[in-house]
Amino acid sequence: MPVLLAPEQAPSLTNLLANVNTAGLNTFIADNSQPDPIIQGIGSLQQAGPNEISFLSNPRLKAELDRCKAAVVIVPPEVFEALKDRDLSYRLVKCDQPYLLYALLAQWFDRHRISRLPSGVHPTAVIHSSAQLESNVHIGPHCVVEADARIGSGSRLGPGCVVGEKSVLGHDCLLHARVTIYHGVQIGSRAILHSGSVIGADGFGFAPDPSSQGAWAKIAQLGGVHIGDDVEIGANTTVDRGALDDTVIGNGVKLDNQIMIAHNVHIGDHTAMAACVGVAGSTVIGKRCTIGGAAMLSGHITLGDDVHVSGGTAITSNVAQPGRYTGVYPFAEHVQWQKNAAVISQLSQLRRRVRACEKNQD
Amino acid sequence: MPVLLAPEQAPSLTNLLANVNTAGLNTFIADNSQPDPIIQGIGSLQQAGPNEISFLSNPRLKAELDRCKAAVVIVPPEVFEALKDRDLSYRLVKCDQPYLLYALLAQWFDRHRISRLPSGVHPTAVIHSSAQLESNVHIGPHCVVEADARIGSGSRLGPGCVVGEKSVLGHDCLLHARVTIYHGVQIGSRAILHSGSVIGADGFGFAPDPSSQGAWAKIAQLGGVHIGDDVEIGANTTVDRGALDDTVIGNGVKLDNQIMIAHNVHIGDHTAMAACVGVAGSTVIGKRCTIGGAAMLSGHITLGDDVHVSGGTAITSNVAQPGRYTGVYPFAEHVQWQKNAAVISQLSQLRRRVRACEKNQD
Amino acid sequence: MPVLLAPEQAPSLTNLLANVNTAGLNTFIADNSQPDPIIQGIGSLQQAGPNEISFLSNPRLKAELDRCKAAVVIVPPEVFEALKDRDLSYRLVKCDQPYLLYALLAQWFDRHRISRLPSGVHPTAVIHSSAQLESNVHIGPHCVVEADARIGSGSRLGPGCVVGEKSVLGHDCLLHARVTIYHGVQIGSRAILHSGSVIGADGFGFAPDPSSQGAWAKIAQLGGVHIGDDVEIGANTTVDRGALDDTVIGNGVKLDNQIMIAHNVHIGDHTAMAACVGVAGSTVIGKRCTIGGAAMLSGHITLGDDVHVSGGTAITSNVAQPGRYTGVYPFAEHVQWQKNAAVISQLSQLRRRVRACEKNQD
Structure with missing residues (x-):
């Protein structure tokens, strides 16, 4: 359950909106003559209580407005016009992008409800003498930072994280508990990595050895992983290191849980993938693509920019044109x-x- | 290989059955005049040795009875009637639910073969001073229990587990090595969580920011996870926290390995999912459903009670009626x-x- | 990015080839009159620099030879014959298996670029007094080795690994950070296990309990896992323990990331599986099979030797004949x-x- 801030810690509506960056959002608080409500939390239209702020972004939920118990509801301009003269139990905030404003408010409440990890290195962490920890880092219990690794300023490592030899984290990264980063991995700034993610394990490469009855000779994976800024990587997602060159993940890429990115894949900026996606080796994905859950991309293919793959779809050849692509067997009664x-x-x-x-x- | 108990620790057949709760099972040991055999272990019809008990639950394995070397075989009533007057190398136990009796016996042998984790907190564990550890808990090496977390009586944490701020475990839970529980997660009693499972990582929520060329604004995930009693969660399975409300898993739910449960999903009591299933956000699943391996459920859909989804099937819309549903592309020679x-x-x-x-x- | 060896540590071409086992490879260095080049690294035809060795194994890349900046290129005999009299900017090495020679060279460079883990037990590791550590093992920070476990000579455990009670590792194994091995698991020699892999978690077995409204009785999993020699297991892959007998993985088997091997599966020698494959319980897979990424194999089926399953394919019944099998829904514009x-x-x-x-x- 979402935790409400104590009333004495909660902001007024005016202060709350002043505290998030609403630049470019066209935000307007109706009815400024009324007292400024105290906002202890944020909730859905169905669940928000009388000390919370809510929002309407999906027009299909309009009917919920009648039953809404929130103190304040953010609505888009057309809904605002329809409601502004009615007698409502909640205050209205007009915003041309209610969903984006909700995102910003949720970030604000998130920062204020959980103890911020303090700077410092836990005494149980094992930090190699050649590792560089920049200012204001938090290194949690039982972390390991290996030789010549570098942790950028303001970055925070939860319990049990491992950062391998010569790997580099930018500044203000957040590694939740038990993230593993192998050697020779570069990660930009403001990354968020969730528990169980593994960055830089060996790509899957073997040469058949004809002399030996089906045995495989391991191809050592000498490349690394290069991850841009503002990337989020979900729980138990794996990104393999390249065979000779790097596996590359662009700026602003968002990967959900349990995704597999094979060696030498390139993912363009701001592409987002839902959970359980697999991308086979050396495939190149453009910018601003979205890949639905459990979609599978074959190896050595190229997807252009703005390609949208439906969940459960296997993409087995190049896709040059932007658009939405699907291939799912329809289910039926058995x-x-x-x-x-x-x-x-x-x-x-x-x-x-x-x-x-x-x-x-x- | 299954470990046999030493003869001096092994029970007689009569004592073994007295030690498991056979209430309601209609269990009957044939031929009480014979000496009571000592049972050192439990094995399949094909593999059980002369000091082990076995069982027949699948009628297709009846032919194996002739070759069976076990000391005792549990059989259903109709097989018992057919065999009871024959000269057999093993003792018969009649039971109307041999598979359930096998489950109970296997639990008994499991409790007696592995060292029980002792109560106590390992000196390398890091327990926040505000965390509450109830009586008889075991906290293994390198565990971390954060502020205001509570571990119920009799619960056991294997090496390297992390329990986040304000999370609550019920009593008699078993967390195998390296389980991660984020902050604000509620888990009922008698849960079993396997290694690498991650409960409460952020749901995958981003708002497009039209002002910034494809960039995504993170929607902080303020909800939690609420898990009922008697739930088992497999290795490397992930259950994400809700966006505003909780992700909810009912009582008696069983999740296999490598399953992904997205934010705001609700799973009804006693539903079971085989490995590699993915359930997208806000989907509601009824009670007593079974979801086959690698099935995928789209987001924002509803499955009623007693719905059975075949392995590999993508469910992309609501399923109201009980029954079995399938959608798999048939394989063929390439x-x-x-x-x-x-x-x-x-x-x-x-x-x-x-x-x-x-x-x-x- | 691949790291180049410093010139003073780099071998000459002649020494490099002498240092890898080229027995049976028919390797020939052209133009012995020229000075012996110093080789600091290995790179792809497109990326290799003037102090690196490269190779041509895929005939489709032949055009890259004209632009190649490497010091040396390994080519197959037919290409060697075509090029040997031309004026090239690189030295030629003729080899009838360039890809295998590349594998061996990559292994050599890998051994020389990363600090070799030293023998010894890190003071933060927790080793049970009854565990046996053979000679020259490396036990990293925060590892746990439980009662009666045995770690073979020369084996190395990265940070945070757990080896359960009575489990056995052969010699010269490499466990990367955060590998979990449950109790009663046997692993042969020279295994490589990647981070987040979990070996020996409970198979998914429950008996319905008709008396209790849909509840499931857990079938304790009493079997173990038996893994042969020269096996590699990818990041976040899970191999469950058997119900009564063992789950068995043969010699030389290679498993990529995020694979799920259910209880009582048998995998034949030298079979290789790409990422995200799921194999359901009790299925038997022959020798030298290849299973493409995200393929799914139903339970209780048998695949013969030399069966090749395409990525994304669901195999739902026995496959006796060698050959390639496919079943993928073709994608299209939505x-x-x-x-x-x-x-x-x-x-x-x-x-x-x-x-x-x-x-x-x-």
């Missing part, structure tokens, strides 16, 4: 599925039969 | 697959051609 | 996909309509 699936293995034959019918009719 | 798959991208055209043939025949 | 997918749920009906047309024509 018995119905069995009947239709049986035809799939005869489809090319069925097409031949249709051709024959057509010819007979000519 | 060249054959290529031919048929080529027709798939022309299916709607093929249907039109069939319609035309039909019309010509009218 | 609107086109919608049209075709709508026909899939009417396929058996469409086939009936074709039959009717055919009959009418008879």
